[in-house]
Amino acid sequence: MSRRTGNTAARLKQQRWLVVAIAVTLVLAIVSWLSFLIHDARVKALDAANIQVENLSTILKLRVSGLLREADLVLLDIADETHDLSPDLVPAHQQNLRTKLASLPQAGELAIFNSQGELVTALHSNASRWAGLDVSSWLSELRGTRHATSRTDTRNVFNTLGPSVFLLQQLHDRQGHMIGAVCVVLPVSRLLVLLESLDIGTKGVVSLHDEQGTWLARTPTFPAPGVSLPPHGEVRRLATSQSTTQRLLVKSSIDGVERLTSFRRVPNSALILAVGLSTDEILQTLQNSLWIYATASVAVILLVSVMVVLFWRAQNQTLALLQHRKLLEASEERFRLTAEVAPVSLVIAAYPSLQVEFINQRAALLFNIDTAAATGRHVQEFFVAQHDADTLSQLLNNQEQINEFEMQLKRRDGSLFWALVSVRAGQAELDQRLYICLVDITERKELEIQLERQAITDSLTSLVNRRGFVAKAVMEISRSRRFHRPMSLMLLDIDHFKQVNDRYGHAVGDQALQAMARACQQVVRQSDVIGRLGGEEFAVLLPETDILLAEEVAERIRLEVAALRIPVSGENPLWFTVSIGVTLLHLNHQTIEDVMAEADIALYQAKSAGRNRVVRYRPANTSASHK
Ligand SMILES: Nc1nc2c(ncn2[C@@H]2O[C@H](COP(=O)(O)OP(=O)(O)OP(=O)(O)O)[C@@H](O)[C@H]2O)c(=O)[nH]1
Numbered sequence: 001m002s003r004r005t006g007n008t009a010a011r012l013k014q015q016r017w018l019v020v021a022i023a024v025t026l027v028l029a030i031v032s033w034l035s036f037l038i039h040d041a042r043v044k045a046l047d048a049a050n051i052q053v054e055n056l057s058t059i060l061k062l063r064v065s066g067l068l069r070e071a072d073l074v075l076l077d078i079a080d081e082t083h084d085l086s087p088d089l090v091p092a093h094q095q096n097l098r099t100k101l102a103s104l105p106q107a108g109e110l111a112i113f114n115s116q117g118e119l120v121t122a123l124h125s126n127a128s129r130w131a132g133l134d135v136s137s138w139l140s141e142l143r144g145t146r147h148a149t150s151r152t153d154t155r156n157v158f159n160t161l162g163p164s165v166f167l168l169q170q171l172h173d174r175q176g177h178m179i180g181a182v183c184v185v186l187p188v189s190r191l192l193v194l195l196e197s198l199d200i201g202t203k204g205v206v207s208l209h210d211e212q213g214t215w216l217a218r219t220p221t222f223p224a225p226g227v228s229l230p231p232h233g234e235v236r237r238l239a240t241s242q243s244t245t246q247r248l249l250v251k252s253s254i255d256g257v258e259r260l261t262s263f264r265r266v267p268n269s270a271l272i273l274a275v276g277l278s279t280d281e282i283l284q285t286l287q288n289s290l291w292i293y294a295t296a297s298v299a300v301i302l303l304v305s306v307m308v309v310l311f312w313r314a315q316n317q318t319l320a321l322l323q324h325r326k327l328l329e330a331s332e333e334r335f336r337l338t339a340e341v342a343p344v345s346l347v348i349a350a351y352p353s354l355q356v357e358f359i360n361q362r363a364a365l366l367f368n369i370d371t372a373a374a375t376g377r378h379v380q381e382f383f384v385a386q387h388d389a390d391t392l393s394q395l396l397n398n399q400e401q402i403n404e405f406e407m408q409l410k411r412r413d414g415s416l417f418w419a420l421v422s423v424r425a426g427q428a429e430l431d432q433r434l435y436i437c438l439v440d441i442t443e444r445k446e447l448e449i450q451l452e453r454q455a456i457t458d459s460l461t462s463l464v465n466r467r468g469f470v471a472k473a474v475m476e477i478s479r480s481r482r483f484h485r486p487m488s489l490m491l492l493d494i495d496h497f498k499q500v501n502d503r504y505g506h507a508v509g510d511q512a513l514q515a516m517a518r519a520c521q522q523v524v525r526q527s528d529v530i531g532r533l534g535g536e537e538f539a540v541l542l543p544e545t546d547i548l549l550a551e552e553v554a555e556r557i558r559l560e561v562a563a564l565r566i567p568v569s570g571e572n573p574l575w576f577t578v579s580i581g582v583t584l585l586h587l588n589h590q591t592i593e594d595v596m597a598e599a600d601i602a603l604y605q606a607k608s609a610g611r612n613r614v615v616r617y618r619p620a621n622t623s624a625s626h627k
Pocket of ligand 1: 607
């Protein structure tokens with residue numbers, strides 16, 4: 001039992017650590033899963049953002065290059081129609097130019113130069129605005145590149161227009177000689193319309209640069225008007241490299257926001273555009289869902305932790321219970337050993353069913369039964385007298401413990417023995433038991449009974465002596481009174497017994513006394529009580545007997561005694577007579593002595609009247625009858 005408890009405890013401890021290991025693994029799995037989820041979602045979000053930023057910059061490139069292409073076409077159209085720059089032609093031609101320029105709403109200025117770089121005509125502007133502009137270098141560049149159709153320049157030539165893109169186209173005479181150039185000015189500020197229509201979020205930036213990295217345009221607009229920003233380093237790097245596009249994570253020196261930025265050259269121009277999407281915004285959706293994942297994971301981890309803690313506590317309680325059970329088992333074992341070693345017989349019975357739950361070896365030997373056979377039996381199976389069971393049950397109703405109650409008990413084989421029984425009722429709520437301790441006192445009890453019997457027995461006649469007679473008489477009187485039944489008493493005294501002794505000796509006298517006892521026994525009923533009160537005096541108690549019947553019985557005794565013959569060697573057999581006083585129990589008698597006193601008076605009267613007769617007691621002034 002104890003070993004089983006130990007094994008269970010060890011198993012519980014193992015289970016406890018197993019659950020903790022599972023919980024830790026689960027938590028680690030959740031954390032790993034969450035980390036993977038974060039990483040994966042971030043990669044996917046950045047991938048999506050890369051695609052988005054590339055798409056946006058491509059769209060923007062197409063828009064800008066489309067616009068430049070449109071301008072180129074207008075310039076080509078003008079070049080196709082312009083082969084002569086003579087001053088008389090120009091006014092007529094100007095109307096045509098205006099029409100062409102109207103088809104290019106983003107254009108701010110249009111001018112035509114001759115091959116010396118001199119301004120021939122200008123639209124939307126007066127000539128003085130172009131006066132300070134040295135276009136000779138542009139023209140030489142155009143000459144150098146025979147097939148070049150256009151070129152761009154983003155110099156801030158006209159302060160009122162801001163940074164602008166200058167597009168130039170060679171003009172040829174009909175023989176194909178270069179006679180000058182036509183130039184259209186696209187203010188960068190007008191290109192902003194193209195930039196602003198892109199969906200770049202609240203923190204996104206679209207900007208336009210020249211190859212030196214100069215900021216030409218930006219949306220949202222620059223932090224403060226007039227603030228000149230240093231050239232964009234990444235733009236310059238792209239300009240000096242062979243590649244046409246580049247994608248980078250760039251932290252802005254303007255607002256400190258990190259952006260995924262796509263830089264892209266605008267083909268056939270000196271423009272580089274940049275589209276940047278804020279990484280914060282890219283990851284915002286991710287962060288929102290990650291918050292949900294993280295909160296759910298933390299909740300799961302907390303739940304798991306709480307469950308582990310609760311499980312741990314429950315296991316602790318179970319272990320504590322097992323520990324208590326172990327202690328209980330040890331205590332039970334101690335009790336069992338003590339019960340076996342104790343020099344007394346022990347029985348434990350359930351209460352109130354009174355079925356035997358435990359019996360020690362000593363008690364089993366006492367009842368001559370083995371412990372298994374005794375267990376489950378009703379304790380009253382071992383009782384002899386029902387009144388003992390009643391007394392014990394009554395005592396237990398009034399007190400918790402019964403000490404040294406003497407009673408007779410029965411063995412399994414039916415033989416009887418005396419035991420000193422102590423009983424204690426269990427006190428605990430769950431201990432509804434009787435603890436019974438038995439000591440075998442048969443030997444002492446039998447000795448006691450023997451001594452008791454001796455104490456009330458006359459050794460010569462084997463009748464009860466005065467003490468025994470009085471004791472029995474007291475009981476009979478009480479019974480007679482209780483049931484209102486008549487009862488008589490007679491006192492008998494051998495006549496002249498002294499002479500018997502004197503003449504025949506004491507031994508013969510003793511024989512006479514014994515014969516007298518036998519004579520009485522022969523005459524009276526079994527239920528009558530005969531006693532030798534002392535010397536040659538006897539008494540007979542006659543329950544259920546009225547005075548008339550008592551007188552008859554006394555007379556029969558008297559005759560029986562008179563007929564006795566005691567053989568005496570060498571002589572005639574001895575015979576003797578007896579005088580008898582009889583009285584009836586009545587209500588005036590307080591004690592047995594009162595009854596005996598009346599019988600004694602009648603006996604005295606019998607003696608006085610000449611002996612060998614029966615006299616009934618009569619109260620004073622009534623005469624006693626005699627024979
Ligand atoms: N043998 C014998 N004699 C006993 C015993 N007890 C008493 N006696 C004798 O009984 C005699 C009783 O004598 P008393 O009291 O004088 O009476 P009694 O001689 O019978 O004369 P009454 O009673 O007057 O007829 C005494 O001598 C006692 O010694 C006994 O146990 N054995």
